[in-house]
Amino acid sequence: MFEAGSALCGGAPSMNALIVGRVWAGAGGAGMYLGVLNLLSVNTTMQKRSLYMSGCGVFWGIGCILGPVIGGSFSDSSATWRWAFYINLVLFAVFIPVYIFVLDSYQPQPNVSFGEKLKHIDWVGVVLNAAVYCTFVMVFTFGGATWAWNDGRTIALFVVFGVVLMAFVVTQYFSFLTTPANRLFPGDFLRHRSLILLYISQACAATSLFIPIYYIPVFFQFTRGDSGVEAAVRLLPFIIITIFCTMLNGALMPKVGYYMPFFFISSIFITIGGAVMYATVTPSTSNAAIYGYSVLMAIGAGLSQQAAYSVAPAKVAPNRVPDAVGFINAAQIGAIVIALTITSTVFQNVGYRHVAAALKGLDFTSSDIHAALAGAKSAVFASAPEEVKAKVVEGIVKAISDGYILVIVAGAFGLVCSLFLKREKLFMEAGAGA
Template structure:
């Protein structure tokens, strides 16, 4: 296995020129601050709706679409992140980045002005699409505008600002919902974008990755068909999961059609990528699928992303649905989890940069995620906030220990020329996992809750409205004993989300053990 520091230098040689910077002084400071502000907004938007979901449900009366508040953002990002990487490699980086900023701001405006849940979901999806390109653009521009010696320093800044945004997202969303309106949680993106616009337009350098190549040839080399098929397969799959048992019965023609459509498009995508129809350069790194080690690392990334994002959405729901807390207070309850997660990311990254040993963190993280998920599964209405803090810290520290490790690990299993493709694949896993697991968790929660309440409530009871929270008017008409029974059923249904986290921790341990054995066998074979 290649040394981490050596591989990092190889990445730099492949990904960016070593010439000196053309921007200096205050201009360079403004460029860096404006670029990382984009990753800060990206981090905030990933979690800003985490503790105001109950607010959406109560305002729009749309519990059946609860999952889409969170899923739409990650779906838009996951379905396009590989596509943006390919677009940046063919077109002018500055103008692609500015286009992504515009898309992200349009999505934010749609969310802020949303008159209905459907409009809010559409806006979240647009934000995800633009945000994925925005984040990819920040990494690309920093890589192309820094010198070889300073590149490692600047490339670490977006991860830190993303972490800060992730930490502050629930608190910012809760504060706006409590003191002003939740809509300003999205309008704030427009203010930041407007402030940074002059820098993007006049100071960010224009970088052409393929000088001398005509625009027609560049567009021909982009895998447009693959992009459409990838987005279509992801959308059909997520729609089937979210709608099943909530909007339509699981056995209905519409639900079955969505899953069949997802399967057919996935097969078409696999064939198109394998054969290379209508493109010279496929959007998906097909050759990496044959690398067993990369596949194991890919699965570990999906597990860590699942353990990272599920609690961010379900812990606030617990405090709001069961304890009746405000969005701001629910967001504050989430801080121990997020702070330990981000803190562990930084500590582990520092340790690995000095030692070069990343494998132990997979085992450490997987074990903590498994234990923390099992403990959170036992939470009921009598569990103290202190215990929830402790349980969530285990999951946060565990997921933080290895959510960034796959990016380091992958470097030792591929040729230097394939490192960008491997990083793109792992980034796709980091974004796709929350989209899929959040949709599954929300679907299971709603289906289980409705089924659990049927024997408790009368046949004509508005079951979905009762599940929308303790403030339901119907729930207030019940006696205290019946209310307690209803809330217990809702909470037990909510705990099923942590089964996915338990599974993620266990799968991480299995995949990490496999990775160790496979690495040793490969080393013996080479010897």
């Protein structure tokens, strides 16, 4: 909602306004995500909670399907891309009566004032944690693409990232300006073998989920000339199978009791799916083959996407359950940021080299090459000879395929971690996640 309002100032969108709007939208999205988990925990019985939690995965999947389709439709229509943001205002207006009149108010600390609650937040940890991810993204976004890797500005960003990361670790370890109970990151969990393995497993699952979500549509846009809507539709097999396997995991794992096999099987599918996407895909690969490969990754991602949210709370004391959920959330969100940042860097740098080689000897600038990587409607695709465009697309597909190396790595790490998980049977409910 705030993103929409920020982008609507003037005829042409201001980049600063878009950035500010996205920050507000991100804050709202994070609050909604964690808020839903809390509301479901408070307003459902123990018997029904797993059903509602699994339902979160279903609606998340529906959003992944409808979001790009609706947004792409607006972008391709006379309504323009702005309605992709305006629609948040419509949804807010429709559902606000539910928030006000239907949902019960819940105060976990009714005798503590709002000001006291604010004091309990680890503000130093919050700021440093945000700074860690911001500097990490900046380093690998600007490095190699905007600035050379040996440029002083790139080196300075690396230094700042290292300093901020060390500051976050030190302040969390010594609970600087906070207490161990209120610190942002529950560092004591790092002494718990199972929780560390679950943290890594969740990071691997998130990596295997979001790289295909981002790059499968990009592949079809470059190789098939798809519009935004058509490229989003191509993602349907991956999303639908992921939703199904997420629900399957949520239904079966509490009945089976053993959680290790789900992580093990998931990692095998992730590794195989990532390997075939990396090793075999070319611009001429059939649509059916791409769908089949994506289904392999979807099975793996779905079987493990919510599993850690169910297991981790069962491994800690009841009063530490929120910390356990936050711990797994940190793995999920952090892995998404890191994975997409790294693959974007690979795409920009490797893709640039491939496209530059294909255009060697022609009158195209460095800006033209970057524009070609940004979309199929660039000057390169508009004026280059057909045989040259084919080589450009081939180079871009190679760069996309290189990004799936990270999916292979995630699958391999997940497989190793699964082998070290305990072969124990837990009495638990299906948990949150997705």
